[in-house]
Amino acid sequence: MDGLPVGYHFHYSHRVLYSEVDPQEIVFNSRYLEFFDAAVTEYYRVLGFPPGEIVSVHHCDMVVIRAEVEFIAPARMDDLLHIHVRTAHFGSTSITKQFEIRRARDQVLLTRASIKYVNFDRATGKAALVPRVVREAIAQFEKGVPHPRNERAGERPGA
DSSP states (O other): OOSSOTTOOOEEEEEOOGGGBOTTSBBOTTHHHHHHHHHHHHHHHHTTOOHHHHHHTTOOOEEEEEEEEEEOSOOBTTOEEEEEEEEEEEOSSEEEEEEEEEETTTOOEEEEEEEEEEEEETTTTEEOOOOHHHHHHHHHHHTTOOOHHHHHTTOOTTO
C-alpha cells in the first residue's frame, strides 16, 4: 500500500526505542497511548497550532475522556511506525480522533484506536466549546483543503 490509508491526510513517524519494549522486544501496551498523544500533537502543529499556542491563544485544552485501542499485531524494537490520525467526529465540546498504526516497511496494520477528547476550561473545571478557528482548520484539513494556517506552518495535508 502506497501513501496514506483511505480517509487519512496525516501521519507521524516514530521509531520504536529500546525503552519502549518488554524483554520479548514487543512494545508495551501503555506506550501506544503515548504514540497517539505525540501524533495528535503533531497533527495540530501541521494545522498551525503549536502545543503552547493552541492552549494559551485559542483556549483549546483537550483532555482524553475515552480511549479504545485494538491491538492487531505487535510493534517491535526498531520498527519504524506510521501513526495515522484523522478527526472522525465533532461535538460542541468534544472531538473524536481515529488512529491507525502501521509498520512503515510493509504497511501492516498493527493497531487501531478511537480517542474522544473534551475541551477543558481550566478556570471553571468544566467542558468548553471547541474554538471555531480550531474546528474550521480541522474541517478544511480533513477535506484535504490547505488552510491558511497550514501554509504559514510550511506544511501540507499528508505531511
